[in-house]
Amino acid sequence: MGELVYIEKLAFGGQSIGKLPGGKVVFVSGAYPGELVEVNIISEKKDFNIGKVEKIIEKIPERRIPKCPYYRVCGGCDFLDLKYEKQLQFKEEIVKDQLFRIAKVPEEFVGKIQESKNEYEYRLKMEFAFDFQKKTILGLKKRNSNKIVEIKNCLLAPKQFNKILEFVPEIVDMYKVPIYKNKNGILKHLVLRYSPTENSVMSIFVTKTEKFLEAKNIANVLFKKIPFITSIVHVMNSSDKIVLRGPYKVLKGEGVINYEFDWEKFQVPPTAFFQNNYFITGKMIEFLTKSLNLEGNETVLDLYSGLGTFSIRLAALTKYVVAIEGNHVSVKAGKANANINNIRNIKFIESDVEEFLISNEESFDVVIVDPPRSGLSKEVISKIIEMRPRKIGYISCNPSTLARDLKTFLDSGIYELEIVKPFDMFPQTYHIESITILKQKR
Numbered sequence: 001m002g003e004l005v006y007i008e009k010l011a012f013g014g015q016s017i018g019k020l021p022g023g024k025v026v027f028v029s030g031a032y033p034g035e036l037v038e039v040n041i042i043s044e045k046k047d048f049n050i051g052k053v054e055k056i057i058e059k060i061p062e063r064r065i066p067k068c069p070y071y072r073v074c075g076g077c078d079f080l081d082l083k084y085e086k087q088l089q090f091k092e093e094i095v096k097d098q099l100f101r102i103a104k105v106p107e108e109f110v111g112k113i114q115e116s117k118n119e120y121e122y123r124l125k126m127e128f129a130f131d132f133q134k135k136t137i138l139g140l141k142k143r144n145s146n147k148i149v150e151i152k153n154c155l156l157a158p159k160q161f162n163k164i165l166e167f168v169p170e171i172v173d174m175y176k177v178p179i180y181k182n183k184n185g186i187l188k189h190l191v192l193r194y195s196p197t198e199n200s201v202m203s204i205f206v207t208k209t210e211k212f213l214e215a216k217n218i219a220n221v222l223f224k225k226i227p228f229i230t231s232i233v234h235v236m237n238s239s240d241k242i243v244l245r246g247p248y249k250v251l252k253g254e255g256v257i258n259y260e261f262d263w264e265k266f267q268v269p270p271t272a273f274f275q276n277n278y279f280i281t282g283k284m285i286e287f288l289t290k291s292l293n294l295e296g297n298e299t300v301l302d303l304y305s306g307l308g309t310f311s312i313r314l315a316a317l318t319k320y321v322v323a324i325e326g327n328h329v330s331v332k333a334g335k336a337n338a339n340i341n342n343i344r345n346i347k348f349i350e351s352d353v354e355e356f357l358i359s360n361e362e363s364f365d366v367v368i369v370d371p372p373r374s375g376l377s378k379e380v381i382s383k384i385i386e387m388r389p390r391k392i393g394y395i396s397c398n399p400s401t402l403a404r405d406l407k408t409f410l411d412s413g414i415y416e417l418e419i420v421k422p423f424d425m426f427p428q429t430y431h432i433e434s435i436t437i438l439k440q441k442r
């Protein structure tokens with residue numbers, strides 16, 4: 001018999017936290033706050049243990065039967081066995097907990113989480129890995145492993161992806177393309193991007209090296225077979241760490257996929273970042289620009305701007321926007337997107353954010369940041385504070401680093417918090433996006 005543990009809360013990252021008799025903290029997977037579970041300890045650390053749930057003794061009533069046969073084998077989803085309303089409640093609690101624990105932000109500052117319109121089939125982009133298991137397969141990484149589990153039907157993917165998943169391995173085998181494994185072979189990933197605006201899919205084949213002799217033939221067959229594929233692209237990427245980067249060749253179509261929001265149009269090239277849930281992205285653009293209470297004469301600095309997801313709307317509502325982005329492809333797309341939308345008051349600069357801030361001498365009324373998961377460096381925060389913008393909008397995909405960075409902004413004594421609004425960009429997973437508005441104290 002293992003230890004009896006009452007689960008107290010969910011941590012950011014999908015693990016739950018409970019206490020062992022005696023009070024030591026234990027982290028487990030697959031149990032939810034309010035449940036009583038029997039746990040076997042698999043690892044002991046100084047301040048906490050890691051346990052494996054052997055038996056759920058008391059379940060919360062919000063559990064449900066997961067609709068996916070790969071659940072808990074595939075590493076993609078964390079909460080398929082939890083009703084969506086409860087996922088939202090837990091995510092809101094995680095944001096409140098992180099902000100209070102790390103930055104002493106009272107929970108009244110955290111707004112209601114914006115739910116996703118669809119809890120399934122919402123993903124605009126998915127990265128599937130090729131593997132060879134007697135025949136070519138496409139799938140996702142297994143939980144806590146680099147092995148691939150074959151996926152024929154992913155609940156988070158638009159239906160269109162599933163048809164492609166069925167067909168692509170057959171064509172790859174037909175042309176006998178070697179799958180990249182143990183440092184040998186060619187074909188690594190199939191990345192699919194979906195646009196609800198056009199009901200179209202961009203299919204991106206990622207290879208280890210430039211050599212992909214069968215690319216044209218495969219693209220011809222696929223393009224003919226699946227009418228909603230509007231672009232096929234070959235990306236050459238020698239990195240084994242990041243899936244989608246490197247030079248690319250367009251094999252079929254225009255090589256961009258188009259999205260339209262209220263009035264903004266976006267062209268997205270294969271290797272540029274674009275937010276992953278169409279409905280939530282629209283809501284985030286709206287929330288950010290409305291909560292900044294713009295008057296029309298502000299100067300705006302948009303750091304980590306990508307291809308202008310927020311910059312385009314901001315430019316329409318202010319004097320001008322300077323957008324800083326490190327990825328060359330995104331900067332080029334940002335310039336194209338400004339043109340397409342007839343926006344003339346944005347300047348996209350290709351630069352590392354920190355390097356830009358070190359040499360920048362201009363002050364801005366509003367600064368927007370949307371950094372990767374690691375959040376902002378101390379240098380970036382101190383440069384922003386030095387600039388004294390009246391308002392700061394912080395778009396975050398990680399409540400822990402957000403809380404750490406907010407603490408630094410608040411400890412400066414110059415900024416106060418207006419609101420932190422969570423957004424459920426990724427239902428069924430532990431990920432939480434949010435937008436925070438800070439204003440300069442009077």
Ligand SMILES: C[S@@+](CC[C@H](N)C(=O)[O-])C[C@H]1O[C@@H](n2cnc3c(N)ncnc32)[C@H](O)[C@@H]1O
Pocket residue numbers: 273274275304305306307308309310324325326327330351352353354370371372
């Ligand atoms: C989370 S994405 C946000 C993009 C954009 N705001 C959007 O909503 O589409 C972060 C972006 O920052 C860029 N990036 C990451 N590190 C950077 C750095 N040190 N300097 C400049 N850009 C960076 C990435 O290329 C990516 O486009």
